[in-house]
Amino acid sequence: MTIGNQIKSFARKPHNVILAVLAVALTFLTLFPLLSLARDTFIVHPSEIMTVKGSQAGDLTAFHWKKVFFDGETSMNLFYRPFWNTVQVSLWSCLVSIVLGGSVAWLVARSDLRWKSFISVVFIFPYIMPSWTLAMAWLNFFRNRLIGGAPGLFTALTGIATPNWFAYGFFPIVMVQGLHYAPFAYILIGGILRNMDANLEEAAVILKAGRLKILSRITLPIIMPAVLSTFLLVFSSCMSAFAVPAFLGTPVRFQVLTTQLYRTLNGLNPGYGYIMALVMIVLGVAILAVNQAIIGKRKSYTTVTGKSSNLSQARLKGLRTPVSLFLIVLVSLVAILPLITFAVESFIMAPGDYSFKNLTLAFWIGPGSADIGSGEPGILLNKYIYLGLWNSIRLSVVVAFIAGTIGALAGYAVVRTRGTRLSALVNNLAFFPYLMPSMAFGAIYLSMFAKRNLFIPSLYGSFALLVLVGVVKYLPFASRAGTNAMLQLSNEIEEAGLILGIPWWKRMTRIIFPIQKASFLSGYLLPFISCMRELALFVLLIVPANRVLTTMLFQYNEKGWTQYANAINLLIVLIVLLFNTAINKATGASIDKGIGG
Amino acid sequence: MPEIILKNVTKRFGKFTAVDKLDLTIKDGDFVTLLGPSGCGKTTTLRMIAGLESPTEGEILIDGKTVFSSISGVDISPDKRDVGFLFQNYALWPHMTVEQNISFGLENLKWDKARIRSRVSELLTMLKIDQFGKRYPSELSGGQQQRVAIARTLATGPKVLFMDEPLSNLDAKLRTEMRAELKRLHAETHSTFVYVTHDQLEAMTLSTRTCLMKAGVLQQYAPPLEVYHSPSNLFVADFVGSPTMNFIEGLGKNVNLDEIKIAVDGLDLIFTPVSGSITLRDDQEIVLGIRPEYIRIGDGGKAKATVYSTLPSGMETIVKIQAGGQALTSVVFGAIDYLVDAKVNFDIIGDACIIFDKETGMNLALGQLAVV
Helix, strand or coil, rough: CCHHHHHHHHCCCCCHHHHHHHHHHHHHHHHHHHHHHHHHHHCHHHHHHHCCCCCCCCCCCCCCHHHHHHHHHHHHHHHHHHHHHHHHHHHHHHHHHHHHHHHHHHHHHEEECCCCCHHHHHHHHHHCCHHHHHHHHHHHCCCCCHHHHCCCHHHHHHHHCHHHHHHHHHHHHHHHHHHHHHHHHHHHHHHHHHHHHHHHHHHHHHHCCCCCHHHHHHHHHHHHHHHHHHHHHHHHHHHHHCCCHHHHHHHHHHHHHHHHHHHHCCCCCHHHHHHHHHHHHHHHHHHHHHHHHHHHHCCHCCCCCCCHCCCCEEECHHHHHHHHHHHHHHHHHHCCCCCCCHHHHEEECCCCCCHHHHECCHHHHCCCCCEEEEEEECCCCCHHHHHHHHHHHHHHHHHHHHHHHHHHHHHHHHHHHCCCHHHHHHHHHHHHHHHCCCHHHHHHHHHHHHCCCCCCCCCHHHHHHHHHHHHHHHHHHHHHHHHHHHHHHCHHHHHHHHCCCCHHHHHHHHHHHHHHHHHHHHHHHHHHHHHHHCCCCCCCCCCHHCHHHHHHHHHHHHHHHHHHHHHHHHHHHHHHHHHHHHHHHHHHHHHHHHHHC | CCCEEEEEEEEECCEEEEEEEEEHHHHHCCCEEEECCCCCCCCHHHHHHHHHCCCCCCEEEEEEEEEEECCCEEEECCCHHEEECCCCCCCCCCCCHHHHHHHHHHHHCCCCCHHHHHHHHHHHHHCCCHHHHCCCCCHHCHHHHHHHHHHHHHCCCCCCEECCCCCCCCCCHHHHHHHHHHHHHHHHCEEEEEEECCCCCHHHCCCCEEEEEEEEEEEECCCHHHHHHHCEEEHHHCCCCCCCCEEEEEEEECCCCCEEEEEECCEEEEEEEECCCCCCCEEEEEEECHHHHHECCCCCCCCCEEEEEEEECCEEEEEEEEEEEEEEEEECCCCCCCCCCEEEEECCCCEEEEECCCCCCCEEEEEEEECC
């Protein structure tokens, strides 16, 4: 075959064309920005002309690297301390979430716990809600007079002033992140516990092993890969979390990498920030690589099959009711109480005073007066809130539509050409954004698209930039969903259509998509919900004209207008829960199904 | 010596009754198969005897000791019943090597290290898996995993061995091989085997007694050849034997002494019972059961038929014929190939043709059949 004919035959197959287009586009949107980011760590930015003596904007310099890594106390404050904080916070959060999520998973899957369905549904809530939900609830409850405001509900009710370590910084961040990611552990470990062949334990019972011995020698080793997986995923999620440390750490100047990144990029030294972004990306890639290696090696563990229908359930006996009650209280505290505190906080006039006469609707439907929040009207009358809501929904819908569609096509093309080098390349490129912390990803796009680049005009401050960054960042969810959907579908299904002469477009829309509807739809749902509750990704790229709800929440909170912030937060949480439930009911897809990458 | 007795054992899952009032005695040294279609309660029965499942009602005794009783509330846990259990999917622990899998039970018995080592190597040799001691289960083939599972079960030397469809995950060739091994194992270990299967051939070839179940109810408990030749009802007759028994519906009535005339669409037959006389109502609806080997195709046959199709397999040939309105199956020893639609004659031979009552499905009598 001549080269011309080879190309023609390659291009005649739709999946090849999709693959080729995606390979080029994704290289430009993921690898190229990375290079651009790396370059940005070596040049003088306009705001840095004063700090880097005798230089001009655009000059090459090693100044940033020196300052961040090798400048004694400066590096300590700038990088090493936040880095160490990040590592510690992430490790402890992992511990909390694995112990809590793993125990609940075992109780639900393997014991005669009461009210299982309620517990298992509500336990997932914290993960569906935005990550800062619990952080704000924590502040509502436990804040003290340190930051000048009024103390929280706890002090109001009990009269006990909360110490700083309890209200802000390391401890609450660990608790909040631990609780937020416990559903991760619950889903991953619970999945293994449910699918693990009960015969494996029964075989040990027959051979006279005691209960403890079975747990330590059989059950735990078998779920270990899931535990490790959870550990790595929670660690990388905690590492890249911005909102929680921003809410809980900033009042006591407890800095982690992400908050440091935000400060430097928004301040006068973006060069530092780009270096930190690079560090986070390297860490993210390393963690996911370790995870892949583990999953790959131990695959046989999770695919054990058998008659798992007859799972023997441990009898909790006397502990049954107490443990069940404890869990009901816990999930209510974690999943439902926060919503109540948002409502309460949004209805009180003077913060810290929870008496009846202090209740007000001003922050919801008040016309706004000069003495509160610079005359901002209540959020239901505030046109900027509606603009933010409209922007949020518009952005999420557009992002979900594009990411979901590209993801489905990518899944199709990757699975059809499985085994080829191009297929592996596109698969990895589509997954690559998953490894990048949101904030770092935002920083990359800021650095790359703030100015004219190749044929693309400057996108800074445009809606298109938000869409672009959202689509690329959430593509991994969508392409995973698409790939899984296609893997479950045998080739012959499509080939049967091909033989009958049905064109490609019709095969996709009339055969493939309808069969795997739920899987493909989750490829649309995940980006949508993630986008609705995203803060870190957009916070660097937002300008007043295209504010979204989450960034408005962040700004109101920074200004100390807690009532507005709580009202907006309640709005976001309700929207997210509403959409997730509605879509889940309609299609069976849900945000928590996307865990585990 | 262990004898297993089940008295009135019932197991309900919610409203569904998996096993219904089962009475069964398994004698010491028996090789009993629990046979039946899927969902008939055979696995549940086995798991109840082993203690992995608790009956809703009834009593179970092993070796004279009550291990379960719904009345006195006794429910001894499986580890105290001194039994071995071989699982359908082997249930090998994926994170342990072959040796660790086998020695686990011995460690629980607090054997010392040297003794465990020699026992493990003895078993490895016995089951011909010496070279795999250090491997993990996922690195073994299905047949090898099966052997490891057997070694693990045998290690502690249980007197009673329960097996839940242990061969169903193997390919046909290995299955035949392992059948022979299991039968030898039964003889060598002098243990009692209770074996669950849905494969009637396995039950026929392996067991000393077969317990056939349907929808939780015991159908017949007898040596396999008895089940084959004198099935207690239509279900058993249909389930056991391959190719399956021929069933012909017709009307029967007593003529002469001890002779029954049977009117079938297109054929007139006379049945002479060998198992004592029977009395039918006039024109009682009956079903005739004739094993394929009793339909002999040959020139001397009185009845005429047309060949529908021929399936030679070398050692034997299955011939489907059409006689009157009846489709019959015959098995002929050796390889013959008839043309489609060829005319043949046939006879019904043997004295183990069966009359079933159509209404109840019960076996009424065995006897000889003659074509008139």
